[in-house]
Amino acid sequence: MTPRTLPIEPLTPEAFAPFGDVIAARADAKTFAINQGFATRFHDLARVDVGEEGGAVCVSIFQARPRSLPMRLSIMERHPLGSQAFVAMSELPFLVVVAPPDTVLDLGAIRCFRAGPGQGVNYARGVWHHPLIALERPSDFLVLDRAGAAGHSNLDEVDVQNALLWVWN
Ligand SMILES: NC(=O)N[C@@H](O)C(=O)O
Numbered sequence: 001m002t003p004r005t006l007p008i009e010p011l012t013p014e015a016f017a018p019f020g021d022v023i024a025a026r027a028d029a030k031t032f033a034i035n036q037g038f039a040t041r042f043h044d045l046a047r048v049d050v051g052e053e054g055g056a057v058c059v060s061i062f063q064a065r066p067r068s069l070p071m072r073l074s075i076m077e078r079h080p081l082g083s084q085a086f087v088a089m090s091e092l093p094f095l096v097v098v099a100p101p102d103t104v105l106d107l108g109a110i111r112c113f114r115a116g117p118g119q120g121v122n123y124a125r126g127v128w129h130h131p132l133i134a135l136e137r138p139s140d141f142l143v144l145d146r147a148g149a150a151g152h153s154n155l156d157e158v159d160v161q162n163a164l165l166w167v168w169n
């Protein structure tokens with residue numbers, strides 16, 4: 001395999017649309033002034049899709065340790081029964097590595113986005129992604145994904161170390 005470095009793309013709703021939603025105070029969001037004008041609601045930003053096979057929304061915090069760059073991708077995973085959202089609770093950037101939700105991972109279709117301060121992502125159900133890639137310092141993430149009955153596997157994984165896919169800073 002020839003080593004390949006993935007370009008790091010800016011995270012925009014349009015570019016990320018094949019993989020899910022960008023969770024942010026987006027310019028294209030439907031907004032409402034609420035709470036007597038003391039807040040603005042950026043409405044309905046992401047599709048939380050966890051109902052397959054009796055699933056329910058699960059709200060968690062991931063305390064993530066930063067990865068060091070350059071980094072070779074190790075694994076790609078997907079959750080066939082539910083979406084998964086990550087919203088940084090710090091002002092730090094993080095990397096989002098994704099591929100389309102085909103049953104078989106397409107190594108050539110893997111893309112890397114950089115989520116900036118104030119941005120989060122919601123992986124649509126079945127979208128391939130690398131496990132959370134936090135940067136710079138330990139940081140917390142709010143995570144919304146699927147809680148389901150035992151015995152319903154919601155995780156497909158592929159070891160991609162031999163694909164020699166790298167992300168640099
Ligand atoms: N293991 C776990 O819950 N996290 C992964 O699904 C991930 O995408 O980081």
Ligand code: NI
Pocket residue numbers: 077079084129131
């Ligand atoms: Ni995941």
